[in-house]
Amino acid sequence: MRQVAFSSDKQSRRRITVFDTTLRDGEQTPGVSFTLSDKIEIAHQLSDIGVHVIEAGFPASSADEFSTVKTIAAEGLDTIVCGLARSVRSDVDRCIDAGVDMVHVFIPTSEIQRRHTIRKSHEEVVNTTGEIVRYARDHADKVLFSAMDATRTGILELTEVFSAAVEAGATAINVPDTVGIATPTSMQEMIRALRPKIPVTIDVHCHNDFGMATANTISAVEAGADQVQVTVNGIGERAGNADLGCTVMVIESIFGYDTGITTGRLVETSRMISRFSGIMVPPTYPVTGEFAFSHESGIHSQGVIENTSTFEPGIMTPEMVGHRRRLKLGKHVGRHAVREMLNQVRIKTDDAQMDEIISRIKQISAKGKKITEHDLYEIAETVTGTSSGGRYIELVDIAIMTGNHMIPTATVRAKVNGAEEICSSTGNGAVDAAINALIGTIPKPATLKEFNISAISEGSDAIGHVTLVVEDEKGRLFDAAASGDDVVLASTEAMINALNMVYRNGRNDH
Numbered sequence: 001m002r003q004v005a006f007s008s009d010k011q012s013r014r015r016i017t018v019f020d021t022t023l024r025d026g027e028q029t030p031g032v033s034f035t036l037s038d039k040i041e042i043a044h045q046l047s048d049i050g051v052h053v054i055e056a057g058f059p060a061s062s063a064d065e066f067s068t069v070k071t072i073a074a075e076g077l078d079t080i081v082c083g084l085a086r087s088v089r090s091d092v093d094r095c096i097d098a099g100v101d102m103v104h105v106f107i108p109t110s111e112i113q114r115r116h117t118i119r120k121s122h123e124e125v126v127n128t129t130g131e132i133v134r135y136a137r138d139h140a141d142k143v144l145f146s147a148m149d150a151t152r153t154g155i156l157e158l159t160e161v162f163s164a165a166v167e168a169g170a171t172a173i174n175v176p177d178t179v180g181i182a183t184p185t186s187m188q189e190m191i192r193a194l195r196p197k198i199p200v201t202i203d204v205h206c207h208n209d210f211g212m213a214t215a216n217t218i219s220a221v222e223a224g225a226d227q228v229q230v231t232v233n234g235i236g237e238r239a240g241n242a243d244l245g246c247t248v249m250v251i252e253s254i255f256g257y258d259t260g261i262t263t264g265r266l267v268e269t270s271r272m273i274s275r276f277s278g279i280m281v282p283p284t285y286p287v288t289g290e291f292a293f294s295h296e297s298g299i300h301s302q303g304v305i306e307n308t309s310t311f312e313p314g315i316m317t318p319e320m321v322g323h324r325r326r327l328k329l330g331k332h333v334g335r336h337a338v339r340e341m342l343n344q345v346r347i348k349t350d351d352a353q354m355d356e357i358i359s360r361i362k363q364i365s366a367k368g369k370k371i372t373e374h375d376l377y378e379i380a381e382t383v384t385g386t387s388s389g390g391r392y393i394e395l396v397d398i399a400i401m402t403g404n405h406m407i408p409t410a411t412v413r414a415k416v417n418g419a420e421e422i423c424s425s426t427g428n429g430a431v432d433a434a435i436n437a438l439i440g441t442i443p444k445p446a447t448l449k450e451f452n453i454s455a456i457s458e459g460s461d462a463i464g465h466v467t468l469v470v471e472d473e474k475g476r477l478f479d480a481a482a483s484g485d486d487v488v489l490a491s492t493e494a495m496i497n498a499l500n501m502v503y504r505n506g507r508n509d510h
Helices: 022-028 036-048 063-073 089-097 111-118 122-139 155-167 184-197 213-223 244-254 263-277 298-306 335-344 351-366 373-384 430-440 487-507
Strands: 017-020 053-057 080-086 102-108 142-148 172-177 201-206 227-230 393-403 406-416 419-426 446-455 464-472 477-484
Touching: 017 244, 022 036, 022 053, 022 263, 036 053, 036 063, 036 263, 053 063, 063 080, 063 089, 080 089, 080 142, 089 102, 089 122, 102 111, 102 122, 102 172, 111 122, 122 142, 122 155, 142 155, 155 172, 155 184, 172 184, 172 213, 184 201, 184 213, 201 213, 213 227, 213 244, 227 244, 244 263, 335 351, 335 373, 351 373, 373 477, 373 487, 393 430, 393 487, 406 430, 419 430, 430 446, 430 487, 446 487, 464 487, 477 487
Parallel strands: 017 053, 017 227, 053 080, 080 102, 102 142, 142 172, 172 201, 201 227
Antiparallel strands: 393 406, 406 419, 446 464, 464 477
């Protein structure tokens, strides 16, 4: 494994700039359509975490797209706002009229693309490139030129096209792996061949058709590329693009280069895009996935309790990306992990009790049921014969009003630390309203981070099993579950279980 020790002085480190295309490529993902307010919030988030260039969209594609790009360009972001254009003057004009800082023009260069999409010869492509880049540069200080399908274009032809773009005034050139057929080796060879001949920024845009987008992007950086195009969570057409979080952390942690990205907000950014796109990040996804820093196996848990670098990279910690380390419960759990989790809430056990707790966890897990922290505490209190001293929050009553012509509203009456509290709240549905009302009854902030429901029996009266994750004000995550034939009540019970764990841990903080 390559681990690079690097200086904390960013001035002494090679700088790789980050070009994010989430706003454009994200909407090419089937079923994804961001609203204008979504796009503005995403643009601000990307700017705030240090992304250098944001491609806001393709202004010539529609009146709505033009309006969106113009709105984002006027937001006063601390980043370069870019607009996409085909190699025609009217497209460039729309970008300029939208007020973007950079115009990104592209033209197909591979034989298959030239013959079947634009019906032009190589010579015509070279001439068109010079003309359109010159025109764009006459109207904009920054012009990025892309040779569409570059990785299926011969290196001599590609060099001629890029040279024409540079001579016409392009401030950066982009090498797109449009259909994701490059390999890390072939990408390195292409960038190394281009680097001595191209005196401007070399940018790469890699697709993930074979699962190599991030690897190909990193290989390009190794070979001399200066800028990487990425999307949050790797979303994009077909199999998507190189992922922002993965790409940035490899560049920062393994190679020791500076991207300028505030990496501690990567998880936050990932979850925002999941929420807006409706595409959830798989739990095992690198860097930002739920299980990226989670440990269940006995030897793994024992190792990270002793020294986190035993079963984590070390050069990338959960805190570096805005994550939290979690010990998970399951059939492979070990006594060190269980003891550590119980110690955090001051539940003491002897060896025999610990054996019984672990045995019960494994028996339940072997039946396919997810074990939550709430389950662990219930089991431990049953085995040890102890009590946590009562529940912090107990539901007294809940009333839900919903319908196809009204906003779902929930009113919750609960005992919170012995005092009765009442809160009414609206939501996107009955469950959302109920959970919002519950959160409204407690004095300390808590945020629902994840919610899942599955049927554990068949029919219209099926039993639903709800699992959810809540984050407290210190960023700690707590999971809980509940089951029942009424989804709203099961969700409410699961949320109460989670909030009681938040209180339990807060009460036992040293």
